[in-house]
Amino acid sequence: MKYENLLSDSQSGIATITINRPSKLNALNSETIKELHNAFKAADAASDVKVIIITGTGEKAFVAGADISEFADFSVAEGGQLAAQGQAMLFDFVANLSTPVIAAVNGFALGGGLELAMAAHFRIASDNAKMGLPEVSLGVIPGYGGTQRLPQLVGKGRAMEMIMTAGMIDANQALQYGLVNHVVAPEELIEFTQGIANKIMRNSSVAIASAIAAINAGYEDGENGFDTEITEFGKCFGTADFHEGTTAFLDKRKPKFPGQ
Template sequence: MYQTLLTSLENGIFTITINRPDKLNALNKQVMLDLNDAIHEVEANAEIKAVILTGSGQKGFVAGADISEFVGLTSGEGMDLARRGQEIFFKFENCSKPVIAAVNGFALGGGCELAMACHFRIAAENAKFGQPEVNLGLIPGYGGTQRLVQLIGKGRALELLMTGGMIDAPTALQYGLVNYVVPQEELIAKATGLLQTIIAKAPLAISRCIQAANAVFDHTKDGYKQELEAFGDCFNTEDMKEGAAAFLEKRKPNFIGK
């Protein structure tokens, strides 16, 4: 179905693996098209409860964009390219189901931007993060300047953006860019374990957590108002009634996503 992705669905967890290992999984036009289709599949398929996004091999999550596709572009064409990338990455960020990036190696340029568009990140011990676009006379174009500041603060973000330098996994953990650092062989198991915990909760509440948290950085929205409305909406769900009843009856809730 996908030219550049491997996908599998097991126990509600959909794993998307970017599969261009000879290019360290660099983002080209086809990868972007496939990622766009994949995130639509995630939203459309009720059997999918959560997503792990990773790269094939042990060296690269996504080592950047395919720079050969940048050569000869005009200013307008460059903007169109970035606009399309931003639109796709927004779909990951605003996905109604939890998306974890399992960063198994280099996450550079567009790869770092893609990882940051996921709801949170887990890194293998060999992972490296960076936005080296200034080395090409460019800046990040898929949302990297915005999300990096949001995640690690302006000072640290600007240092990475302006030096084009890389940080290792322990530094990314210290900066708050990733939630956990684990050995490479434990990466997918760690992501799976976290998602199993998350998808055992009420799906509609999880979705509203994502919406409300994203509203913090959306200047077109009042995050407190969004939280208030989402909180109220939860009272109309069967899951809230089940959750409250289960708590009072000292039993495990059985959520159905309604």
């Protein structure tokens, strides 16, 4: 599929989706959000894709925010619809994908950019990255899940401070906060992220999908994460991957998971 604002590539089980709007510091407009939905959907459906990496073109920005010119004159109803549609189409969609999604955060991840990175299953940052949710400086609040995911990742107090001050933190502070898992040099970011993706791919993709569902359930209102874990644990016993994994362990060999 051809995209206007993205580059999409798949090699050796890893799909890399790159937001490609360098003149706009990869800012998210409505068309880019639609394209990202389609790219993630296609990668998740591809049987040969085991891990998805999301990143931005260049070293300046992962995503520098949303394209403010698109919604500066919106009404109350239009603003609410913008957030609802965006969350459903992209941010919640990514968070609940059964294929692992890693955000390789290169440079600025602000506003909707940080919200996209937080929707990924975890994050790796280049040491020049800067992150923040500056929406209150524009008279609005984060609308793509930022007020919910940031406290889950860094704690309520730190999230309150970051959102209220509209300030940025650097990569090392993000690492200290637990917002990112690793910090590496910009030139090492993609290779390092691919290295972690390769470690993930050694394991059962079916079990990983169940683990994602169980972990996410613990953060959803009305869901009991322990109950979901029990259900997903039980489902694993009916999979070919479970049979292969346990048989390989008993045979003292490396498993060759069929992904079923």
